[in-house]
Amino acid sequence: MRKDSNLDVLTKGILKENPVLVLILGTCPTLATTGTVDGAVGMGLAALAVLLCSNVFISLLRNIIPETMRIPCYIVIIAGFVTIVKLFVQAYLPDLYATLGVYLDLITVNCIILGRAEMFASKNPVVKSALDGIGMGIGFTIALTAMAIVREVLGNATFAGNSIAFLEPYKISFLTKAPGGLLVYGLLIALVYVITKGKAPLKKSFSCAGCPNAATCHTACTEKGDEQ
Amino acid sequence: MSKLSMSPHIHSGMSTGGIMLDVIIALLPAAVAGVVIFGLSALWVILTCVISCVALEALFTLIAKKPQSVKDLSAAVTGLLLALNLPANIPLWQCVVGSLFAIIVVKCLFGGLGQNVVNPAIAARVFMLVAFGSLAKAAFPVDAVAGATPLAPGATMPDLLTLFTGYYGGAIGETCSVALLVGGIYLVVRRVITWHNPVAFMGTVFVFSFLMEGYDPIKALSMVLCGGVVIGAIFMATDYTTSPPTPWGKVIFGIGCGLFTCLIRYFGSYPEGVSFAILFMNILTPYINRWTRHKVFGTGGAK
Numbered sequence: 001m002r003k004d005s006n007l008d009v010l011t012k013g014i015l016k017e018n019p020v021l022v023l024i025l026g027t028c029p030t031l032a033t034t035g036t037v038d039g040a041v042g043m044g045l046a047a048l049a050v051l052l053c054s055n056v057f058i059s060l061l062r063n064i065i066p067e068t069m070r071i072p073c074y075i076v077i078i079a080g081f082v083t084i085v086k087l088f089v090q091a092y093l094p095d096l097y098a099t100l101g102v103y104l105d106l107i108t109v110n111c112i113i114l115g116r117a118e119m120f121a122s123k124n125p126v127v128k129s130a131l132d133g134i135g136m137g138i139g140f141t142i143a144l145t146a147m148a149i150v151r152e153v154l155g156n157a158t159f160a161g162n163s164i165a166f167l168e169p170y171k172i173s174f175l176t177k178a179p180g181g182l183l184v185y186g187l188l189i190a191l192v193y194v195i196t197k198g199k200a201p202l203k204k205s206f207s208c209a210g211c212p213n214a215a216t217c218h219t220a221c222t223e224k225g226d227e228q
Numbered sequence: 229m230s231k232l233s234m235s236p237h238i239h240s241g242m243s244t245g246g247i248m249l250d251v252i253i254a255l256l257p258a259a260v261a262g263v264v265i266f267g268l269s270a271l272w273v274i275l276t277c278v279i280s281c282v283a284l285e286a287l288f289t290l291i292a293k294k295p296q297s298v299k300d301l302s303a304a305v306t307g308l309l310l311a312l313n314l315p316a317n318i319p320l321w322q323c324v325v326g327s328l329f330a331i332i333v334v335k336c337l338f339g340g341l342g343q344n345v346v347n348p349a350i351a352a353r354v355f356m357l358v359a360f361g362s363l364a365k366a367a368f369p370v371d372a373v374a375g376a377t378p379l380a381p382g383a384t385m386p387d388l389l390t391l392f393t394g395y396y397g398g399a400i401g402e403t404c405s406v407a408l409l410v411g412g413i414y415l416v417v418r419r420v421i422t423w424h425n426p427v428a429f430m431g432t433v434f435v436f437s438f439l440m441e442g443y444d445p446i447k448a449l450s451m452v453l454c455g456g457v458v459i460g461a462i463f464m465a466t467d468y469t470t471s472p473p474t475p476w477g478k479v480i481f482g483i484g485c486g487l488f489t490c491l492i493r494y495f496g497s498y499p500e501g502v503s504f505a506i507l508f509m510n511i512l513t514p515y516i517n518r519w520t521r522h523k524v525f526g527t528g529g530a531k
Contacts, residue, residue: 170321172325172359172360173359174355174358174359174360175359177358179358180359183333187333187337190337
């Protein structure tokens, strides 16, 4: 499989460059919406929809958007799609809308979506950007669902709202609270690190050109020196 | 050919296993007292915690392909300390979950003995307190009338003799102050610990309680003897990995523990604050170490 084949672009978001568990982006919705499986799946799919649309749109406009004004442009595009998704969820899935609350609006400033726009869609053609959006969105959904399953089953003895009777006396309600979320998140990151050891992207494989922190970054990397 | 080795060349003869064995010996009086006071259920809690801690550490080192570290007895000490901080009537599956948290999450995942950021037994106790909430309901001596722990709101404080002998509600190992003090003196004599930590800790609790309880020395002494201050000060606040190594660092650490214990007791929503205080000071230990660094010999100008 070539490094940048379409299949690779699609699948790298699932484990190898999982946005939540390897790139450590979008931690805020990850911690906030994984208390229940329903909320996690809903959040993941909503973000997937926004990510796909914004990646395609930004990729289409990548030669028009001026370099210096790119972040505001991305935010406006993303916010537009978030509004569409939000209105859809509000109209057709009112329960999910109530569960996710403000986190649905906060997809606008979700690091994953802005990060993929900056790192990928602004430099790649439309088809690849769409595949990248789908892959990253699926990776986000899988990570959220995995966390939510651990937290809801062990913490609340339910699965997607259905009671699991034999676990009822052994539930650890701590896991549904914020510190429990951080604990499960940390353990999952450790697990993925063990699985992908040697395969996870090294810092070097990110180019400094797309990094918003490049100007202030103190990491000594040759790449940065070459560009300046 | 002779082999060169790095200094220091004089070895005190102390080893991790030897130190841990001393700690276990020092904890035995408290464990025996706990079993006598709370009955056989206390023994089951102790056995469950010790066995699951040792087994989990052995299992983890096997799976992670690390050098086997069970022989240094540190897992056994963690299990024993954890058990002594739990009430005797706790369900045994919760003991296993607590041991799992102590050994796997707090200790092994951070790199094993000497690498853990916080004391595994304390962290597991706090985890169980938050996770199950059942620790708040203390067990009671087999032949005593049930009542709340002395620190619970509305409860009456037992007299000093009861506080020393331990016939009142609480965790297995925290009630019998005499047994704990005997263990503490043994550790100081064996030079496993120094007096700085426990004295600063208990002294701060005494002074703070003295001021809060209307300058009554008896009440202040009761506040020191009940609710885990003694076991915390002697056995938990002196953990090598998670407390400062220098004398001044130890004093600051002990005072901090005592201060936060009393702040939580008097102003917090939990009746007891020893484990939270030690956990908090564990996290501050690197900073205390930075303030109290030894002056390196030969540096600095003449005075």
